[in-house]
Amino acid sequence: MAILGLLNQAPMHGYELRKRVLVLLGGFRALSYGSLYPALKRMRENGWICVPDPADATRVLPADAPPLTGKRGKVVYALTAEGKERFQDLLTEGGPEAWEDERFGVRFAFFAQTEADVRLRILEGRRRRVEERRDGLRASLGRTRERLDRYTLELQQHGLDSVDREVRWLSELIDHERVDGTQIDRKKNNPPASTS
Amino acid sequence: MAILGLLNQAPMHGYELRKRVLVLLGGFRALSYGSLYPALKRMRENGWICVPDPADATRVLPADAPPLTGKRGKVVYALTAEGKERFQDLLTEGGPEAWEDERFGVRFAFFAQTEADVRLRILEGRRRRVEERRDGLRASLGRTRERLDRYTLELQQHGLDSVDREVRWLSELIDHERVDGTQIDRKKNNPPASTS
DNA sequence: CTGCGATATATCGAATCGATACACTTGCCC
DNA sequence: GGGCAAGTGTATCGATTCGATATATCGCAG
Numbered sequence: 001m002a003i004l005g006l007l008n009q010a011p012m013h014g015y016e017l018r019k020r021v022l023v024l025l026g027g028f029r030a031l032s033y034g035s036l037y038p039a040l041k042r043m044r045e046n047g048w049i050c051v052p053d054p055a056d057a058t059r060v061l062p063a064d065a066p067p068l069t070g071k072r073g074k075v076v077y078a079l080t081a082e083g084k085e086r087f088q089d090l091l092t093e094g095g096p097e098a099w100e101d102e103r104f105g106v107r108f109a110f111f112a113q114t115e116a117d118v119r120l121r122i123l124e125g126r127r128r129r130v131e132e133r134r135d136g137l138r139a140s141l142g143r144t145r146e147r148l149d150r151y152t153l154e155l156q157q158h159g160l161d162s163v164d165r166e167v168r169w170l171s172e173l174i175d176h177e178r179v180d181g182t183q184i185d186r187k188k189n190n191p192p193a194s195t196s
Numbered sequence: 197m198a199i200l201g202l203l204n205q206a207p208m209h210g211y212e213l214r215k216r217v218l219v220l221l222g223g224f225r226a227l228s229y230g231s232l233y234p235a236l237k238r239m240r241e242n243g244w245i246c247v248p249d250p251a252d253a254t255r256v257l258p259a260d261a262p263p264l265t266g267k268r269g270k271v272v273y274a275l276t277a278e279g280k281e282r283f284q285d286l287l288t289e290g291g292p293e294a295w296e297d298e299r300f301g302v303r304f305a306f307f308a309q310t311e312a313d314v315r316l317r318i319l320e321g322r323r324r325r326v327e328e329r330r331d332g333l334r335a336s337l338g339r340t341r342e343r344l345d346r347y348t349l350e351l352q353q354h355g356l357d358s359v360d361r362e363v364r365w366l367s368e369l370i371d372h373e374r375v376d377g378t379q380i381d382r383k384k385n386n387p388p389a390s391t392s
Numbered sequence: 393c394t395g396c397g398a399t400a401t402a403t404c405g406a407a408t409c410g411a412t413a414c415a416c417t418t419g420c421c422c
Numbered sequence: 423g424g425g426c427a428a429g430t431g432t433a434t435c436g437a438t439t440c441g442a443t444a445t446a447t448c449g450c451a452g
Contacts, residue, residue, distance in 0.1 A: 015400050023340075024348070026355030027333050035439050037402060073401065073446090111347035137223050144219075151307035152220070158365055159222030162358070169354055211431050231408050233433060269415090270431065 001103070002031070003039065004079065004087040005110045007049060011078035014040055024109050040077060048083035051075055094118040099126035120177050127170040134163045197299070198227075199235065200275065200283040201306045203245060207274035210236055220305050236273060244279035247271055290314040295322035316373050323366040330359045 002021045006012070012020075014036055022030040031039075043049045079087070091114050098107045099122055111119055137160045145153065198217045202208070208216075210232055218226040227235075239245045275283070287310050294303045300322055307315055333356050341349065 013400070014402095023336055026352045027329055027336075027359075028355065032440050032442095033402075034404085034441070038438080074399090075401070105351070108351055109348055112345035133223055140219055140223075149308035152305055154369065155301070155304055156222045159224065162361075163223075165358075165361070173350065209431065210433095228409050228411095229433075230410070230435085234407080 001087070001090050001110070002106045003043065004048065004083060004090065005106075005113075007077055007079045008084065008087050011052070011076050013074055013076060017077070025105050028105070043083070044077075046082075047080055048086050049077045050080050052078055091115075092118060094121040094125075096125060098122045099129050116177065116180070120174065123170055123174050123177060127167060127174065130163055130166050130170065134160065134167060137163065197283070197286050197306070198302045199239065200244065200279060200286065201302075201309075203273055203275045204280065204283050207248070207272050209270060209272060213273070221301050224301070239279070240273075242278075243276055244282050245273045246276050248274055287311075288314060290317040290321075292321060294318045295325050312373065312376070316370065319366055319370050319373060323363060323370065326359055326362050326366065330356065330363060333359065 002024060003017060006017055006020050006024070018031050018033070018036055040049065044051070091110060094117075097103055104122075104126055107122065114122075137156070141156050141160060148156070198220060199213060202213055202216050202220070214227050214229070214232055236245065240247070287306060290313075293299055295318055300318075303318060310318075333352065337352050337356060344352070
């Protein structure tokens with residue numbers, strides 16, 4: 001999704017893609033080369049991205065031709081129509097996949113292009129998820145507090161504080177979403193969201 | 197290291213090992229089965245761990261014998277002398293490997309068994325590392341602040357706050373280490389650690 | 393004009409993940 | 423006393439990812 005989203009903004013090289021993913025996620029995990037290039041290859045085979053011919057921009061290079069080791073070879077990738085479509089689909093998804101740890105960060109980074117109701121759904125799902133973890137952690141810590149040494153305790157307390165902070169952060173975001181959205185659906189039916 | 201450290205406390209099954217690693221790290225990443233069992237196999241081949249014969253505890257089962265699919269098969273793993281040695285070596289390590297993201301958590305979880313000077317070295321290394329990230333993030337955020345949409349900004353700010361919090365946490369721990377350690381090496385030579 | 397650091401593509405082997413298969417145990421309801 | 427769901431437990435498969443590395447070009451400082 002990160003690759004699709006970045007290429008949706010502008011075509012670019014693999015190398016720059018890598019750098020941008022890094023800053024996009026705020027300096028946490030960066031796509032290794034061993035993931036990046038195979039991923040680009042796969043996406044090209046899937047028809048989501050293509051490599052425009054630098055000599056003739058109306059044509060694209062065939063997916064099987066260039067191993068291009070030897071001479072000079074910069075490869076600019078661009079989104080195809082299918083790729084844009086795929087990205088739009090991802091932006092519309094509001095299910096559990098969107099709020100799990102691995103995906104939420106990237107998903108959130110493209111929130112500006114996501115519909116307000118989907119944003120709210122994802123934020124609430126994410127908060128529920130993190131609250132679960134917080135409660136589990138709290139319970140486990142309460143149970144074992146006296147058996148743990150100073151450092152294990154400190155580590156778990158720090159972890160608990162972190163998830164707690166994330167819950168508060170998400171709550172602020174949700175509040176913000178709600179007041180921004182209120183103007184539109186004013187006092188319309190607001191069933192307390194059966195939490196299913 | 198997590199496996200060695202847990203088996204150092206008591207022999208146990210792979211399944212329980214998995215659960216304990218999960219709580220050890222405070223509910224973040226849990227060893228998948230696809231990592232766990234191959235890892236145990238490797239460690240057994242390396243001679244770090246063994247499987248005591250349940251019938252005769254003085255003997256251990258050979259490393260190649262039991263695929264044991266079919267009947268009943270619980271496999272209890274225990275540390276060998278080499279395994280204990282290996283774990284002690286890891287506890288002594290105070291280099292950069294000990295303070296990188298992936299390892300620091302586990303490393304810290306076993307701090308109670310680590311020497312005071314090694315603890316301090318690791319904490320300071322870790323703090324330096326996290327400060328670098330914080331400064332990089334801050335700089336990048338300052339440079340691009342006005343170009344970012346509300347959500348990307350929010351994400352990066354939250355990330356920055358998180359690393360900032362970690363720096364403060366580490367600083368508190370370091371202060372604590374210093375006052376606890378002072379009694380022992382009183383006013384001995386304290387060269388300012390050439391930062392190399 | 394040399395050497396160094398950034399840009400850039402690519403691959404290799406090993407480790408990891410996520411899903412799943414299989415089998416036994418325990419508790420609990422009807 | 424039967425059934426069956428949830429938990430315990432070992433194990434592997436294919437796909438993905440990582441970390442290290444090879445190779446080559448570009449820009450520019452000394």
